[in-house]
Each structure stands twice: as C-alpha cells, then as structure tokens.
Amino acid sequence: MILLTPEKHSALKSILISVADDEWIMGHRGSEWLAEAPDLEDDLALSSTSQDEMGHARLLYRLIEELGGPSPDHQVYARPVDDWYPARLVTLARQDWAEWVTRRYFYEVFDAIRRHALISIPFPSLAYALQSIEREEAYHIRYIEAQMTNLAYGGQVAHDYLAHGIAVDWAFIPSLFSWGTAEETWQILQCPALDPRSLQQAFEASIQKQFATWDLAWPGPLGSIDGNGRSAAKNPDLAQIRAELRAVRQIAPDSHW
Amino acid sequence: MTRDDVMERLRTVNDPEIPDLSIVDLGMVESIIVTPERVHVTLRPTFIGCPGLDWILDHAVAALQPAKALVSYDFEHPWSASDITEKGHQQLRSFGIAPPDGGSTTVSCPLCGSQETHQSSMFGATLCRSLYYCRQCQQPFEAWKPI
Numbered sequence: 001m002i003l004l005t006p007e008k009h010s011a012l013k014s015i016l017i018s019v020a021d022d023e024w025i026m027g028h029r030g031s032e033w034l035a036e037a038p039d040l041e042d043d044l045a046l047s048s049t050s051q052d053e054m055g056h057a058r059l060l061y062r063l064i065e066e067l068g069g070p071s072p073d074h075q076v077y078a079r080p081v082d083d084w085y086p087a088r089l090v091t092l093a094r095q096d097w098a099e100w101v102t103r104r105y106f107y108e109v110f111d112a113i114r115r116h117a118l119i120s121i122p123f124p125s126l127a128y129a130l131q132s133i134e135r136e137e138a139y140h141i142r143y144i145e146a147q148m149t150n151l152a153y154g155g156q157v158a159h160d161y162l163a164h165g166i167a168v169d170w171a172f173i174p175s176l177f178s179w180g181t182a183e184e185t186w187q188i189l190q191c192p193a194l195d196p197r198s199l200q201q202a203f204e205a206s207i208q209k210q211f212a213t214w215d216l217a218w219p220g221p222l223g224s225i226d227g228n229g230r231s232a233a234k235n236p237d238l239a240q241i242r243a244e245l246r247a248v249r250q251i252a253p254d255s256h257w
Numbered sequence: 258m259t260r261d262d263v264m265e266r267l268r269t270v271n272d273p274e275i276p277d278l279s280i281v282d283l284g285m286v287e288s289i290i291v292t293p294e295r296v297h298v299t300l301r302p303t304f305i306g307c308p309g310l311d312w313i314l315d316h317a318v319a320a321l322q323p324a325k326a327l328v329s330y331d332f333e334h335p336w337s338a339s340d341i342t343e344k345g346h347q348q349l350r351s352f353g354i355a356p357p358d359g360g361s362t363t364v365s366c367p368l369c370g371s372q373e374t375h376q377s378s379m380f381g382a383t384l385c386r387s388l389y390y391c392r393q394c395q396q397p398f399e400a401w402k403p404i
Contacts, residue, residue: 044378
C-alpha cells in the first residue's frame with residue numbers, strides 16, 4: 001500500500017467494488033439456472049462457474065477490507081442497496097437460456113479485458129489475486145464460447161433465440177464500461193486501459209472478430225456510456241436480488257458462507 | 258511443539274471430499290512458524306471459491322490443540338496442482354481421480370492406466386475436477402484440473 005497515495009487508495013476501492021459486485025451477482029444469477037440447464041454437463045458448469053465467481057468476489061471484497069473498507073460479510077449481507085455497483089447487464093432478471101448464454105459470454109469477454117487492465121495498477125495483492133482468478137476464468141471462457149457455438153450452429157430456431165438474446169443484452173452492454181462511483185477514478189489511478197472508452201473499444205474488437213466466425217450479424221453501434229450504468233437508483237432489479245441474497249442470513253443470523 | 262509435530266498433526270486434516278488425502282499431501286501447507294506463545298500456519302487455498310476452505314481452516318486449528326494456533330490462507334501465493342506430493346498423486350489415483358500431469362495433453366485412466374481417454378465435461382462435481390471417460394475399460398472417472 002506504500003505504493004498508493006490516499007487518493008489512489010480510495011479510487012482503487014471504488015473500482016474494486018464494481019468488479020466484486022459484478023462477480024457476486026453473476027454467481028447469483030447463474031445459480032438461478034441450477035438443475036434447469038439443458039443437460040447435466042451444463043448444470044455442472046453452472047455450479048462450478050457460479051461458485052468460482054462468488055469466490056472471486058469474496059477475494060476482492062477481502063482486498064477492499066485490506067484497503068480499509070468493511071468486511072466481506074458486511075459487503076454481502078449488510079450493505080445498503082444504494083452502495084451496490086453491479087452493472088445493469090449482470091443484474092437483469094432471468095429470461096431464457098439463450099439470453100443467459102449471451103449475457104455470460106459478453107460478461108466473460110468484458111471481464112477478461114478488465115482484468116488485463118487492472119493488472120497494471122501497482123497494488124501487489126490485487127496482481128496476485130488476478131493471477132489466481134485468471135487460471136479459473138480460462139475454463140469459463142472456453143465453456144461459454146462452446147455454448148455460443150452450439151446456439152449459432154444449432155439450426156434456425158436456436159439461431160433466432162441467440163439473435164434475440166444478443167439484441168436484449170446489447171442495449172445494456174454500455175453499463176459494463178462505466179465505473180460505479182466517479183467516472184474519473186481511472187484517471188486518478190493513471191491507468192488509461194481502465195478508461196471506459198478503451199474498455200469499449202477492446203470489447204468491440206474482440207466481439208467483432210468472434211461474431212464473424214459464428215456468422216452473426218453485428219447488432220449495430222452500442223449506446224453511449226452513461227454514468228448511470230451502475231447506479232442502484234436506476235436499477236429496478238437490484239433491490240430484489242439483494243433481498244434474495246440476504247434471505248437466509250436474516251432467518252439464521254449465525255449462518256455463514 | 259516442534260515444526261515436525263505441527264506437520265504430523267496437519268497430516269490428520271484431510272480434504273473433506275477425498276477422505277485419505279491430507280492437506281499436507283495436497284500441497285496446501287505453505288509455512289509453519291512455532292513461537293513459545295503460538296503456532297502460525299499459513300495455507301495456500303486451492304480453488305478460490307472452494308467451499309471446503311473454511312472447513313479445512315477450522316479442522317487445522319482443532320488438530321493443533323491444545324496449542325494456540327493461528328491458521329490463515331495466503332491468497333497472494335497461489336497453490337498450483339504441481340504442489341501435490343507423489344503420495345498425494347497415489348491417493349488421488351486410489352480414490353479414482355486422475356492426478357494433474359503437468360504439461361501432458363493426455364489424461365491416464367486412474368483405474369487401468371490407459372491413455373485412451375477423453376474429457377466428457379470440463380466441469381465436475383467439485384470446482385477442482387473435470388469428468389473423463391476411459392475407452393479402454395469403459396469407465397467414467399474424474400481428473401484434477403491442471404491449474
């Protein structure tokens with residue numbers, strides 16, 4: 001921490017909370033599909049990837065604690081709804097399987113780009129955490145690309161479902177690129193790769209290349225990145241998710257992770 | 258309590274899902290410091306989200322009683338499948354799990370030793386395992402993910 005000024009310290013905390021919240025909510029939304037996936041292998045994948053994501057979130061919440069923030073337990077069970085910063089895309093209520101596959105695919109592509117950007121922040125604990133996370137995420141991206149391929153080449157109906165999932169998610173993609181608390185956090189950290197516009201460019205380049213291999217039409221220009229993409233006040237699904245996440249703890253206050 | 262005593266006690270703490278495999282042979286023990294007041298043990302977590310991590314921590318503390326033990330995880334030095342000892346490899350095989358074989362692209366069947374195997378699912382019953390099938394003995398088996 002000697003490497004970070006107090007200003008950077010606080011900017012880093014606010015960036016990490018967005019990342020951790022995305023991971024936590026993706027884990028939660030993924031678990032909603034358990035036992036309902038198309039086949040058992042997908043169920044196994046869902047349980048592993050969801051557990052992985054929640055583990056990654058917990059590790060990032062621990063880093064925030066190391067930086068002087070509240071405990072992981074507080075973050076998950078006691079934090080007021082207005083202090084949550086997941087992207088609108090990851091919080092969307094459950095729809096159909098193809099939408100879940102596309103959401104997961106878009107998220108994994110974005111998350112990999114974001115991890116590569118985060119690694120340039122001079123905070124050793126974060127760099128170590130990202131290294132460990134990266135090894136597990138390699139399985140996630142391989143799995144979800146295979147699912148995209150299945151839908152893309154699974155016949156006309158599957159292709160239509162996929163196109164619909166892409167159209168639904170596309171409108172919410174810009175919410176990924178914004179940073180929760182203050183847009184200038186990436187400037188304070190002097191990390192240009194975290195500039196929302198850089199993240200978007202890298203994301204579009206990556207998606208464009210893969211859409212071509214799947215014969216998928218480009219869904220058109222992305223909407224502009226607005227600062228409300230992670231705003232709790234503008235997120236109609238967040239309060240409900242938070243209530244679900246806290247339900248067991250509220251019935252059994254001594255239960256743990 | 259000496260360092261060797263601590264190691265001996267930790268050998269009694271097994272992976273909750275692989276009964277004969279101790280956390281020592283799993284390569285989770287990173288460091289042991291014994292002071293007159295207490296024992297400090299640092300463990301390397303295997304998979305970050307593994308639900309067994311808290312269980313292992315509690316059991317390590319219990320195994321070291323009556324010594325006062327401070328057991329914690331070091332998330333900065335990632336565990337790697339290559340940390341599993343040779344004995345750990347044997348125990349995994351006898352439990353029907355193919356141990357990670359660094360760099361090898363084929364996975365040998367832990368039951369018959371054949372290399373005529375294929376992955377049937379990248380993900381398995383726990384975070385650390387994948388599912389395989391052996392075409393030689395026609396048996397399904399699990400393999401430790403090579404991270």
